Amino acid sequence: MKVLFRADEIAERVKQLGKEISEDYQDRDLVMVGVLKGGFMFLSDLVRQIDLPMQLDFARVSSYTDSYTPAHEVKIMMDVETNIREKDVLMVDDILDTGQSMHVFKAHLALKSPASLRVCTLIDKTFRRSAPITPDFFGFRIKDGFIVGYGLDYAEKYRSLPDIYVLNPENGR
Ligand code: IMP
Ligand code: MG
Secondary structure, eight states: OEEEEOHHHHHHHHHHHHHHHHHHTTTSOEEEEEEETTTHHHHHHHHTTOOSOOEEEEEEEEEEOOSSOSSOEEEEEEOOOSOOTTOEEEEEEEEESSSHHHHHHHHHHHTTOOSEEEEEEEEEEOTTOOSSOOOSEEEEEESSOOEEBTTBOBTTBSTTOSSEEEOOTTTTO
């Protein structure tokens, strides 16, 4: 595997994002919603760079595709517990790829009438985007490729790595 973003570069970018978010959400009623599992590491680093009071919650969204069905099947496996009505909600995920998962989850949260609802993703992967969604905040933008580390997995492996790597599609290593 080849390193794409080193831990220190990620930390620097997360710090900048934290600053941006702290400025944007001053005097707002911020609720950060981490999308599990992939978003766990990014969220935990990001919240420590945000100099504002906030509420934290988590959700779990799974997306499933196979070669027979072109459409994604997105399931909300675990919903937020916080009452987000009239709150300023920021969803935090590891990667926006086709965008289908976040699109479905965003529509789901929108039904709960938050004051605002925005998306923050560490990686904005643009090539396969098929849902009408763009991140309001992103850490890094890449075109394509399968990446792992810093929360991102391949078949549940590599999530704990501090750096982000590009996986070799030939052998998955
Ligand atoms: P979506 O295609 O935007 O719905 O992304 C669904 C999910 O696929 C993401 O939340 C990730 O869990 C996973 N995913 C997409 N691209 C990658 C990648 O490059 N590495 C690891 N997981 C990925
Ligand atoms: Mg994910």
